[in-house]
Amino acid sequence: MFIQIEPTSEIPIYTQLANQLIELIATGTLQTSEALPSVRSLAADLGVNMHTVNKAYHELEKKNIIQIIPKSGAVVNEISSTGPSDSQIEHIKQVMKPLIAESIVYGMDKKQILSIATSLISGIRRDEE
């Protein structure tokens, strides 16, 4: 599992973990229906507590990105082919809004911001041109 945790970061460990898992799923490194490592084994791998990994998994489950099957394990949900739900769009907008505002204050224009977004998308999905 290619995950790197920075214990001294101001970003909570479970958030770092959730973010990196999302990236692995977005890139296809973790594929649909693939089982995630057990909370215990991943915790041991990363040198963190079981409950911390558990919290990260439940964050992903709240977002409908993985499915936790009680007493069994967690598997990656399929990436929606029908596109995002309204609430998912709303959530993305809400998080992206202050980031866009910050970019503008830094002197970026529309072209620069979209260029960064585009390069990040390309970095994740090669088929997205």
Add this chain to the structure above:
Amino acid sequence: MFIQIEPTSEIPIYTQLANQLIELIATGTLQTSEALPSVRSLAADLGVNMHTVNKAYHELEKKNIIQIIPKSGAVVNEISSTGPSDSQIEHIKQVMKPLIAESIVYGMDKKQILSIATSLISGIRRDEE
């Protein structure tokens, strides 16, 4: 001052404040060289502690968005006409990356993501088309 704080939010008050101040600056509602309200008066307005406002101001100062003049007050810095610094670009990328990954997992494609970014930019800067 058109700021709305949600005390029950999981987002820290000082972050909510900093984000909304950034928006006000990005939209031009708060203009370059304009003085921000004193930490005491804004704290009284919002019904929060002086130190909480102070922390928000220092967050903005760390990002070079405002300038705090000791014993005097805080003023809005000019929006860079030469564009963002490398470290500012790096910071934006770092925050935007997991958000893009999440969007992709939700089933958004490049077009949809850029469309959301574009609408947010337009919502802040009318002159950006």
Add this chain to the structure above:
DNA sequence: CACCTGTTATAATAAAGTTAGAACAGATTG
């Protein structure tokens, strides 16, 4: 000189994050 400013210090409280250990019960496997 009053008053407002940010600064600093101390303190107390509450909430969040992290770790720890144990026990339970369903699922899996040999």
Add this chain to the structure above:
DNA sequence: CAATCTGTTCTAACTTTATTATAACAGGTG
């Protein structure tokens, strides 16, 4: 079937962060 692995739940302790509360200090302003 028995051993093991799984997520779940509970309690507990600890650390850090966030928030509020006072108070005092010193420069800026009118």
